[in-house]
Structures are given as C-alpha cells and as structure tokens.
Amino acid sequence: EVxxxxxxxxxxxxGGSLRLSCAASGFSFNSYWxxxxxxxxxxxxxxVANIQQDGSEKHYVDSVQGRFTISRDNANSLYLQMNxxxxxxxxxYYCARTALCGGDCYGTFDIWGRGTVVTVSS
Amino acid sequence: xxxxxxxxxTLSASVGDxxxxxxxxxxxxxxxxxxxxxxxxxxxxxxxxxASSLQSGVPSRFSGSGSGTEFTLTISSLQPDDFATYYCQQxxxxxxxxxxxxxxxxx
Numbered sequence: 001e002v003x004x005x006x007x008x009x010x011x012x013x014x015g016g017s018l019r020l021s022c023a024a025s026g027f028s029f030n031s032y033w034x035x036x037x038x039x040x041x042x043x044x045x046x047x048v049a050n051i052q053q054d055g056s057e058k059h060y061v062d063s064v065q066g067r068f069t070i071s072r073d074n075a076n077s078l079y080l081q082m083n084x085x086x087x088x089x090x091x092x093y094y095c096a097r098t099a100l101c102g103g104d105c106y107g108t109f110d111i112w113g114r115g116t117v118v119t120v121s122s
Numbered sequence: 123x124x125x126x127x128x129x130x131x132t133l134s135a136s137v138g139d140x141x142x143x144x145x146x147x148x149x150x151x152x153x154x155x156x157x158x159x160x161x162x163x164x165x166x167x168x169x170x171x172x173a174s175s176l177q178s179g180v181p182s183r184f185s186g187s188g189s190g191t192e193f194t195l196t197i198s199s200l201q202p203d204d205f206a207t208y209y210c211q212q213x214x215x216x217x218x219x220x221x222x223x224x225x226x227x228x229x
Contacts, residue, residue, distance in 0.1 A: 045166065045209055047218035059216045062123070094165055105171035107213025108156040112165035 002026035009116030022078040022095030033098035038091035128221035145210035
C-alpha cells in the first residue's frame with residue numbers, strides 16, 4: 001500500500017524549533033519530488049516546500065524562506081526542519097508526493113499523509 | 123505569487139444536481155491547474171490535473187475545463203459522497219498556490 005506517515009508535530013513556543021518527519025512506503029521514494037503542504041482554518045491550504053528526487057533542488061514559499069529546511073534521505077524519509085517558529089505557522093502539516101504522469105501532472109500532489117499538528121503558542 | 127480565487131465560497135445543492143465551481147488565476151497559468159476534494163478530517167484527494175485530465179480512479183461525473191486565467195470544475199450529477207470542500211491549485215510556477223476552497227453543502 002502506498003503510504004505517507006507524518007510525525008513530530010506538537011506544541012512549541014514562538015521562536016522555537018521543531019522537526020517534522022514523513023515515512024514513505026509502498027512506492028519508489030527516490031523517483032518522486034516530495035513536498036510539504038500546510039492547512040489552517042483561516043488561510044486554507046498553503047504549499048510550503050518541495051524537494052527534488054536527489055535533494056539537489058528545493059523550493060519554498062516566501063513566508064518560510066530562511067526559517068524552514070526541507071530534506072530527505074535514502075531510507076524513504078522526508079523532513080521539515082522548522083526554526084524561528086511564529087504563531088502564524090500553526091497548522092496541520094501534510095507530507096505529499098508530487099504526481100508523475102509524463103509531465104502533465106507534475107506539480108500536483110497525488111498521495112498525502114494524514115497530517116501532523118503544529119501549534120505555536122506561548 | 124499567483125493568486126487563485128474560487129467562487130462561490132459555499133454552494134448548496136441536492137443529490138442529482140449539476141454544479142459548477144469557478145477558479146480564477148491572477149495571471150495566465152496556461153492549463154497548469156488541478157482540482158482536489160477534501161472531506162472533514164482527511165487529506166485532500168487529487169481529482170483533475172492539467173485543467174481537464176481526470177486522475178485515475180475518479181468518477182467520470184467530475185470534469186474540468188478552462189485555460190489561461192479562468193477554470194471550472196463541474197459535477198454532472200451530485201452523489202451523496204460528493205459533499206465536501208473543493209480546492210483548485212496552480213502549478214504554473216514553482217510557488218504553488220491554492221484557492222481558498224468551495225464548500226459544497228447539502229440543500
């Protein structure tokens with residue numbers, strides 16, 4: 001079964017750090033771009049970051065640039081290191097697989113995890 | 123960044139109805155648009171990519187159209203399982219952006 005399972009969420013104070021993990025299974029992890037998408041009741045869905053198959057290319061939404069770092073390893077895991085956290089980073093964070101279909105769906109997300117909740121509050 | 127605006131924000135309809143949701147981009151995105159369905163407490167599910175291509179396993183009552191800046195998602199005959207929130211997403215640029223969502227409610 002194709003599956004993504006996030007972990008690492010929790011309560012953290014403003015200015016603090018947190019590292020999210022995503023364990024992938026059931027597919028060839030090294031063949032796919034991967035990403036993080038977050039969701040808040042107020043702002044809806046927001047793409048956070050993407051990383052290329054070999055980790056050499058990464059992209060971030062402006063609001064997290066310089067604070068968050070996306071990475072991956074050869075053990076089928078994706079990570080999001082979040083530093084200098086702000087209250088507005090409070091959200092459900094989803095790990096998501098970028099679809100592959102000959103190019104037309106490249107940039108969409110076809111497999112999602114269940115999400116992990118990050119709460120930034122004092 | 124490219125802004126995506128959906129309308130309406132909420133839509134009330136009955137089983138069997140034909141419904142249409144609109145998504146507008148702040149600049150041309152060609153056909154690089156996807157639609158997702160999300161149910162409460164669940165992750166989004168990809169329905170359509172490249173504006174009109176149906177993702178594998180998605181019922182044929184879902185269809186998409188449009189290009190440039192204006193796009194639509196149509197459900198030809200609403201089923202009870204279709205009541206959910208729908209989001210559009212552009213992938214014309216590396217900075218992907220989503221619409222704010224359209225909640226489809228039972229009338």
